[in-house]
Amino acid sequence: ETGVTQSPTHLIKTRGQQVTLRCSSQSGHNTVSWYQQALGQGPQFIFQYYREEENGRGNFPPRFSGLQFPNYSSELNVNALELDDSALYLCASGIGGGSRTDTQYFGPGTRLTVL
Amino acid sequence: KQEVTQIPAALSVPEGENLVLNCSFTDSAIYNLQWFRQDPGKGLTSLLLIQSSQREQTSGRLNASLDKSSGRSTLYIAASQPGDSATYLCAASNSGYALNFGKGTSLLVTP
Numbered sequence: 647e648t649g650v651t652q653s654p655t656h657l658i659k660t661r662g663q664q665v666t667l668r669c670s671s672q673s674g675h676n677t678v679s680w681y682q683q684a685l686g687q688g689p690q691f692i693f694q695y696y697r698e699e700e701n702g703r704g705n706f707p708p709r710f711s712g713l714q715f716p717n718y719s720s721e722l723n724v725n726a727l728e729l730d731d732s733a734l735y736l737c738a739s740g741i742g743g744g745s746r747t748d749t750q751y752f753g754p755g756t757r758l759t760v761l
Numbered sequence: 762k763q764e765v766t767q768i769p770a771a772l773s774v775p776e777g778e779n780l781v782l783n784c785s786f787t788d789s790a791i792y793n794l795q796w797f798r799q800d801p802g803k804g805l806t807s808l809l810l811i812q813s814s815q816r817e818q819t820s821g822r823l824n825a826s827l828d829k830s831s832g833r834s835t836l837y838i839a840a841s842q843p844g845d846s847a848t849y850l851c852a853a854s855n856s857g858y859a860l861n862f863g864k865g866t867s868l869l870v871t872p
Contacts (some may be wrong), residue, residue, distance in 0.1 A: 702858055751807060
């Protein structure tokens with residue numbers, strides 16, 4: 647069983663730039679979710695993808711967008727980076743049927759720093 | 762909007778002690794509740810998942826309970842060990858896919 651992997655591990659960007667973070671789901675999983683975790687806070691739900699379409703979205707602006715590929719890997723894109731986007735970005739995969747996902751398995755995260 | 766609160770924010774106990782971590786949530790119409798462990802700077806490790814129809818789940822030295830009517834869940838850790846030191850996060854799901862997390866309880870188990 648392969649786990650959830652994310653790349654890169656760390657990233658430093660400048661305000662206004664764009665960034666793409668990548669996630670490879672656990673084998674057999676068909677949903678991918680992204681979370682943002684600021685320092686000292688719990689993770690905040692950004693969105694989930696199922697069958698390559700956005701299945702639900704948290705309270706994040708449109709400059710946060712994503713893609714899910716047929717092999718269930720996923721990307722999180724953030725445009726016009728702001729200082730407050732500095733956080734640990736977590737990807738989680740699971741098995742879902744469109745409206746339900748049970749246990750979610752998290753990757754190690756990408757630490758994004760915006761200067 | 763689901764709000765999840767965890768008390769205490771930090772806890773320090775001597776090795777061997779039994780302990781309880783608390784989680785409360787505002788919307789009782791949850792689909793499931795999940796407990797996670799997070800080591801510093803790392804991702805989350807799923808510990809236990811309790812479906813809305815269940816009252817508790819057990820895994821080794823861990824036991825999690827769920828009381829939807831009172832909006833509470835507890836994580837019981839028996840015979841704590843220094844390796845249990847980590848942040849423990851509770852997450853409630855109303856949608857079935859989006860997890861609403863608390864801020865976590867930082868646990869330190871001293872030898």
